[in-house]
Structure formats: structure tokens, C-alpha cells
Amino acid sequence: MEDTRLRVRSLVAALILLTLTSLGARAQETAGGFLSELHEFRVNNYMALDAYYRFSGNGDTDTLNEIVIGINAANDAMNTIIKSTTGVLSTEQIEGLNQEFDQFKALMRSNINDVRKTGYPDLRLVSDMANQALAMNNMATDLYMAAQESAQTETNPRVEAARSAAVKMAQMMAKYSVRTNSQVAQTFQGSATEKPLDEQAREFDQLLATVMRGDSGSELKEIMSDISSKWEFIRGSYINYNEKNVGFVIDRYSKGILKGLATTITLLQGNA
Template identity: 75%
Template sequence: MKDANLRIRALLTALILLALTSMGARAQDGANGFLSDLHNFRVSNYVALDAFYRFSGTGDTNTLNEIVQGINSANDSMNSIAGSDSGVLSAEEIEGLNQEFDKFKNLMRDNINDVRNRGYPDLRLVSDMANQALAMNEEATELYRIAQDSSETETDPRVEAARLAAVKMAQMMAKYSVRTNSSVAQTFQGSSSETPLDVQAAELDALLQTVMQGEGTPELKATLNDISSKWQFIRGSYINYNEKNVGFVIDRYSKGILKGLAATIKLLKGSA
């Protein structure tokens, strides 16, 4: 028990330090790398949010570690965005996103402390965090559009569809996690303005269809087939989200789709 408490304290310390650390200055390889960082930033924050909803019901140390890993990944992307020498975004635009991220990290820290100290979450704070995650994602998405418009390099439409699908999947995964968690499911349903899951599932259908179209290597085709199989397996659960389903199975397959989409993006960019 003592070792577990020390591990939790160390993880929380890492999260607090991330909330207080100023942005680093790692150089970026052009506009495409800049877009990649903005994409990873969006996905990582929703992965962290999904892990928090599960943590709120169990207090499990391994799940807390998933939260910190997600925040770490988003923080690395934010540092890289800030250190970019591409000149795509202004310092004010980047600082604005960083401030929104700081708010999200602070809310995450406070919500984790509530679960640890009281044994259950403060639903007001959870709602604030969910709404902050959505606002932050919308700002990052807008900056992504600005970066795209100002870039002289065209992005493969299939890469763009795969990135959008990954963000959609991560967002859906977090929202579904709320519904399957006993601590928050009865009174809290995620962000107040988020698109319903069945509508998001239809949007993901269209995005995946775009990704599937076109030629590719055997490795790419195998990866896309795996994504399609996993999505077909859990699609009905997202559409009929009020029915009781096995939450950990949905979470596992959703993460598998995210991993597959990341591999797809890498393969598509490699063949360009």
C-alpha cells in the first residue's frame, strides 16, 4: 500500500510539474511536422480524458499512469509547436493554445486529487474539464486549419481523413467512457455541447471510407482491413450507446483503431 501511494504521489507530481512548466523550444521540420504535432496534441488530450473517466470509478494506479502518459504526449506536442521555426502561426496564437492547455492540465490535476481524497469525482469540476477539453480541441482544430491554409505543401486527402478519424475516435472513446463509468454515468454525460455519439459514429463512417479508398501497399491494406474489422465490431455499441455493453472491450478496440490510424498515416506519408 505504501509503495502504491508513493507511485501515485510521483505521478501526480509529474502532472503538476507539466502544468507549471513553460513551453520548450524544440525545432520543427517544416509545416508538415507542425500539422502532425497539432494532430497528436488533440488525440493525446482525449486519450487522457478517457483514462480519467475510468480512473474516477476505480482509482487504479495503472489508469492514473495512462492519464499522465496522455498529458505527457500532449505536452511534448505543445512544446514542439512552440519551438517550431516554420512561422506558420503567430506567437499569440500559440500562446493562446498553450494557456487553454494549462487550464486543462490544472483541471485534470484537481479532478484527480478529488477522486483520491474523496473517493469520487466532483461533477462540477468534471464538467468544467470536459468543456475545457472540447474548447481546447476546437481552438487546436482552428489553428490546424490556419496552418493548412498558410502551408505551401498540400497534404494527402487520405492522411487528412485519417487524422480527422483519429481525433473523432479519441473523442468518442472519452464520451463513451463517461457512459460506462459508474461514478459519473448517472448524472454527467460529458461536454455540454458535444455531438451525440450516434452522429459521431456516422461521421467516422464517412472518414474511414475516404481513408479506405485508393491504392496501397500490402501492409497498408492489411492495416486498413484491421481498422475496418475493429470498427465494425464496436460500431453498434457507439450507435446504441444507451444499451449495456462491455466497456473495457470497447475501450480496447477503440485504442486498436487509434493505433491502426497512426500506422496508416505513417504508411501513407511514406508512400507520398
């Protein structure tokens, strides 16, 4: 029992000690690398949010660890963006995003501590965090689009569709997770301005269709076939939410899709 308490304290401490600089972060010297970091920033923040909603329902230290992993990954991406020397975005644009991220991290810490102290989440704070996550990631998306234009480099439409699909999947996971796991699910359904799950799922359909359009080698075909199969298995759960659906199965398959999309992006970039 004491070991568990110490582990929880160390995990929360790891989240609290996140700072503006990262010892291991390296500046990305290419526009492509800069876009990749912005992409990772968006995905990992939603993954941390997804893990929080599950943590708010089960209080499990392994789930808490997932939150820390997601925040750390987003933090590493943010630090690399800050240290970039590409000049793709202005200092003011990057600092604005970093300030939004600092607010998100602060809200995440407060919400974690609430669950640890009382055993259940504070509805107001959870709502604040959900709205902050959406605003922050919308800003990151706007900056991603601005960076694409500023970079003046040709981008692969299938890579961009795969990245958008990954962000969409991570966002759907978080929204689905709050419905399934949160003890306040009946009164709180995520950000007030977020699109409904069924609409997001149909957008994912279109993005996935774009990724799959075009020539592909045998390895890429196999990966995309696996993504398609996993999506067909869980698509109905996102389109028509049902409390009888098994949440951990949806979570597992969704993570499998994210992993497959990451591999797809790597393969598509290698074939470019």
C-alpha cells in the first residue's frame, strides 16, 4: 500500500516538475520536422486527456502513468518547437501556444489532485480542462496550417490526411472515454463546443479514405488493411454510442489504429 502511494506521488511530481525547457530536446532544423512535432503535440495532449477520464473513473496508478507519458511527450514536442531554428513560426506564435499548454498542464494537475483527494472529479475543473484542451489544440492546428504555408514545401496529401486522422482518433478517444469512465458522465460530455462523436467519426471516414487512395507497397497495404479492419470493428460504437459497449476494447482498438497511422506516416514519408 505504501509502495502504491509513493508511486502515485512520484508520478504526480513528474507532472508538476514539467518546465519550459527539456534537457534532451533537440531543435528540428527542417520544416518537415517542425510539422511532425506540432502533430505529436496535438495527439499526445488528447491521449493524456483520454487517460485522465479513465483515471477519474478508476484511480488506477497505471492509468495515471499514461497521463504522465502523454503530457511528457507533448512537453518534449513543445520544447523542440521552442528550440527550433527554422523560423517557420514567430516567437509570439510559439509562446502563445506554450502559454495555452501551461494552462492545460496546470488544470491537469488540479484535476488529478482532486481525484486523489476526494475519489471523484470536480465537474467545473474537468469542464475547464476539456475546453482548454480543445482551444489549445485548435490553436496548434491553426499554427500547423500556418507552418505549412510558411514552409513553402510540398506536402504529401496522404501524410497530411494520416496526421489529421490520428488527431481525430485521439480526440474521439477522449470524448468516448469521458462518456464511459467518468463518474460525472451523465452531466459532463467533454468540451461544450466539441463536435458530436458521430460527426467526428464520419470525418475520420473521409480522412482514412484519402490515406488509402494511391499506390502502396505490400507493407503499407498490410498496415492500412489492419487499420481499416480495426476501424470497421469499432466504428459503430463511435457512431452510435451505447453504454453496453466494452470501453477497454474500444480503447485498445483505437490505440491500435493510432499505432498503425504512425507507421503509415513513416512509410509514406519514406516513399516520398
